[in-house]
Amino acid sequence: xxxxxxxxNDCRMILGRGSLGRLGCALNDQPYIVPxxxxxxxxxxxxxxxxxxxxxxxxxxPKVCIQVDEIEDQxxxxxxIANGTYEELPEPADSPERTHARKxxxxxxxxxLNAIAERRAKVDDLLIDPIFFRIHIDxxxxxxxxxxxxxS
Amino acid sequence: xxxxxxxxNDCRMILGRGSLGRLGCALNDQPYIVPxxxxxxxxxxxxxxxxxxxxxxxxxxPKVCIQVDEIEDQxxxxxxIANGTYEELPEPADSPERTHARKxxxxxxxxxLNAIAERRAKVDDLLIDPIFFRIHIDxxxxxxxxxxxxxS
Numbered sequence: 001x002x003x004x005x006x007x008x009n010d011c012r013m014i015l016g017r018g019s020l021g022r023l024g025c026a027l028n029d030q031p032y033i034v035p036x037x038x039x040x041x042x043x044x045x046x047x048x049x050x051x052x053x054x055x056x057x058x059x060x061x062p063k064v065c066i067q068v069d070e071i072e073d074q075x076x077x078x079x080x081i082a083n084g085t086y087e088e089l090p091e092p093a094d095s096p097e098r099t100h101a102r103k104x105x106x107x108x109x110x111x112x113l114n115a116i117a118e119r120r121a122k123v124d125d126l127l128i129d130p131i132f133f134r135i136h137i138d139x140x141x142x143x144x145x146x147x148x149x150x151x152s
Numbered sequence: 153x154x155x156x157x158x159x160x161n162d163c164r165m166i167l168g169r170g171s172l173g174r175l176g177c178a179l180n181d182q183p184y185i186v187p188x189x190x191x192x193x194x195x196x197x198x199x200x201x202x203x204x205x206x207x208x209x210x211x212x213x214p215k216v217c218i219q220v221d222e223i224e225d226q227x228x229x230x231x232x233i234a235n236g237t238y239e240e241l242p243e244p245a246d247s248p249e250r251t252h253a254r255k256x257x258x259x260x261x262x263x264x265l266n267a268i269a270e271r272r273a274k275v276d277d278l279l280i281d282p283i284f285f286r287i288h289i290d291x292x293x294x295x296x297x298x299x300x301x302x303x304s
Contacts, residue, residue: 022219024176024183031176031183033219035231067174067185079187 006142011080014070014142015040021068023047023135025057025086032057038066039104045084045135046101055131062086064135080142084135101132158294163232166222166294167192173220175199175287177238179209190218191256197236197287198253207283214238216287232294236287253284 023036034054038045045066049055058064062085069079089097175188186206190197197218201207210216214237221231241249 020223022174022185024178024185026176026178026181026183029178029181029213030215030235031178031185031217033174033176033183033185033217033233035219035221035223035229037226061181063182065183065185067187069187071172071187074189077187081185083182 003143003145006078006080006144008140008142010078010144011082011140011142012042014078014080015045015068015082015140017070018068021045021066023054024065024067025054025061026063027057027061036066037105039101039107041104043137045082045137046104047133047135048101048105049131049133051131055133058086058133059088066135075145075147078142078144080140082135082137082140084137087134087136089132089134097134098132101134105132155295155297158230158232158296160292160294162230162296163234163292163294164194166230166232167197167220167234167292169222170220173197173218175206176217176219177206177209177213178215179213184209188218189257191253191259193256195289197234197289198256199285199287200253200257201283201285203283207285210238210285211240218287227297227299230294230296232292234287234289234292236289239286239288241284241286249286250284253286 018040019037021036021038022033024031024033026032032054036047036049038047040046063083064086065081065083067079067081069077071077089095089101092098170192171189173188173190174185176183176185178184184205188199188201190199192198215235216238217233217235219231219233221229223229241247241253244250
């Protein structure tokens with residue numbers, strides 16, 4: 001097995017195929033990771049979320065990263081890390097940015113809208129209205145591990 | 153689907169079944185995530201790594217987190233986040249701590265030792281000697297999403 005850096009174009013293809021990633025944020029140099037479902041367009045990840053720790057932290061410190069991988073087995077995998085900036089998509093709910101984000105996400109993630117609806121109903125708390133945000137990608141790098149007979 | 157917090161004991165069971173997680177570290181409030189294979193014992197994750205960005209960052213700032221999930225499908229998953237402290241396991245290679253870490257990791261991860269050997273041979277650079285480290289778990293929390301018919 002060998003591990004090699006991959007080109008930015010390969011990174012973008014992995015992001016384009018993906019929908020599940022891990023979002024990292026940090027406050028006072030304490031990192032925090034949550035799994036997220038996203039919709040990717042060049043230079044942006046779009047994400048729908050409830051308000052919680054990650055939103056509070058990203059409002060304080062918009063420097064974030066998103067890591068996405070494709071793991072076939074322990075010796076064949078690729079991992080992309082994108083550094084970016086948190087941008088909350090503004091109210092009102094029918095603003096062009098939120099409408100665009102909603103359309104992209106609904107293609108993949110009906111279930112998630114349902115989950116938020118359920119959670120909202122359950123706790124009866126307006127604070128968990130859905131938040132749309134996007135991450136502007138500032139830079140990205142990737143690694144790929146290949147089996148001994150298929151070095152990249 | 154509903155999303156609920158899970159008890160610490162459930163978190164520990166998920167960590168005990170797992171071997172793949174995502175390690176988060178941060179420097180100057182920029183987060184960074186890498187996938188890692190680990191061996192878990194109560195209160196510690198043991199990890200084998202080559203020297204690279206994550207090691208440099210954790211030496212500067214030992215506050216890290218490890219996120220581990222079990223994703224069955226989009227409405228049935230669990231995610232655990234453990235906050236912890238980076239501790240590099242000391243030289244020499246046959247110190248009790250490193251021997252313990254190596255034994256735990258070798259049970260699961262022969263492939264990874266091979267990967268490091270290959271990489272070392274390839275770039276012919278002593279700086280990529282393997283590093284053993286562990287993360288002391290300071291706190292952990294978890295969430296579980298359940299389908300509508302199987303609320304936890």
